[in-house]
Amino acid sequence: MCGIAGIAGKFERTQALNDVGAMIRSVARRGPDGEGIEVWDEAVLGHRRLAIFDLSELGRQPMMSPDRSVGIVFNGAIYNFRELRAELQSRGYKFISQTDTEVLIHGYDAWGIDQLVARIQGMFAFALWDARQRKLSL
Secondary structure, three states, X not given: OOEEEEEEOXXXXXXXXXXXXXXHHHOHHHOEOOEEEEEOOOEEEEEEEOOOOOOOHXXXXXXXXXXXXXXXXXXXXXXXXXXXXXXXXXXXXXXXXXXXXXXXXXXXXXXXXXXXXXXXXXXXXXEEEEOOOOEEEO
């Protein structure tokens, strides 16, 4: 079970990095397969990884959109991610991993947050930062 953490809003960058680093260290037991932190002007997302669908580094989180404007930290499993992936691929989306997380990134781009959440089936929690809209979806 992965660990997710973050801060959004106005913050001092070094302090926010330190705080999110402390948060993900406190949940290290939840994710022995890796950790990551990504920073934008108004958000910091952190992740401790328990690899399930794609054990490679391609499944590293926070996972970023190709232009790095959207990032996500995710815990859980999307049961229908293979079907959603096929639909997104038919629309021209390219995937680099075999993770359900990447489906969330491309699904958000294709359908927006409301339709994405309506389409996914599973048990999950995620934080998705959209730097273009300056919006955090939890």
